[in-house]
Amino acid sequence: MTRPLSSHSDGGLQAVSTPPAARLDVYMAEDGSTVVNGYLLAMPSDRTSSEAMLDALVMFARSLQAPVIATVIDRVVQQVSRLRVYPDGMSRPLADDEDLPPGPERTAAEEHVFPPLARAERIVQHARRKELHTAFVLSSALREHLTLRRGVEDEFSLEAHALEAYLAYLRGDYALSTSLALTVARVRCSTSLHRAAPEVARATATWQRLTDDGQVAVRGKELLHMWERLSEEGLLSEPSHQAMAQVVRRRLGTKVRPQPDLSTDPDSAAGREPVAVRDEPRASTRGALWRVTHPGRSAR
Structure with missing residues (x-):
């Protein structure tokens, strides 16, 4: 080299x-x-x-x-x-x-020329123009370098994982998308459980697209464990999240637990079709990246 x-x-x-x-x-x-x-x-x-x-x-x-x-x-x-x-x-x-x-000094020096937020915004622009290969490769590079510098639990790294997961979904690589989304959900469940439900929902949405029986079983069991933990902690209050948890149980052949707070029929809420992931990649990147780079200010 x-x-x-x-x-x-x-x-x-x-x-x-x-x-x-x-x-x-x-x-x-x-x-x-x-x-x-x-x-x-x-x-x-x-x-x-x-x-x-x-x-x-x-x-x-x-x-x-x-x-x-x-x-x-x-x-x-x-x-x-x-x-x-x-x-x-x-x-x-x-x-x-x-x-x-x-450490922090090297990280600051390495991110000085082209900060992560600016990179994420460029990736989103490529995605909006349907330049998915470029957007995906750039997001992979961003995730790899942020994880190397900051560790996987850093907010920047997690948002980079979420962005790449979304782009992999758009490209039809559901196995990679599920793996990346599960990484984010896993970290949230271990470090900030109150913020985990939306990430588990995103991972579930991509998991529904999997067709390999082995991947469905392995990933599904992990998702089910996450949903049940959220339920035990009283953090499964959103009807859409309750419906997604039941979708996982059904697909794995697990007995469906009653959810007294579920205000809509599970089949109509989640349906037989995979629940769609959100279609706005900027929403994934802007929130946490903005909070990290602009403490005390809300994302616009």
Whole structure:
């Protein structure tokens, strides 16, 4: 992935007073799609993904007239690496002790150029224009890097999971959509149960589209456990949520428990058709991302 080393690789030449290098992130998907700092690269026919990625990083370095540091997530080889790339086209791996340690300071530096909220808004714009492949790859890149930096329980990471789950649903990848939505529901159930019901509902809506019997059983049992826990805690008050819980029980062949607060017939509320997930991806991203970036203010 790296080009031949130049004199830049001599650690003794690194001056203490050198300004911090700009931080970029790279995501290389299984299909070869490559995202650099939130932008999907147009792949030249005569260049590999790695070559195109390095070309883009060199372009950034030349425009800044300074080295850049890139964190590269390569899903093809299941690897995370970090590079320092120079304006003259040279690059070299970056050792852990050559830069800021993982933590809030590094995260702030890496998200300074293109913040997560701005990236999410661009993804939503692509989705609205029905550019689903671009939107999906960009959302995967956003989720992977946010999870790497902040952990899966961070609000940004959870919203990125929810956005990618929605886009996977639109693309017909219901298995991936269910997996991502369940991740969000799982975290909510373990960290903030009072906020879990809407996420469990979204996961249930995508689960209803699954056709593989094994996936239906495994994912359905987890959903049923979540619904029953919410019911036991008195957090299953919405009739639509009660109906969805009964849909899961029916599909798994579990005895339906009576729900005295259910004001509508379950078959008319949930029906035999899968309950639709919400059709506005911006609603998924705007809320939590806005709360994190604008504390004390409500999302507009």
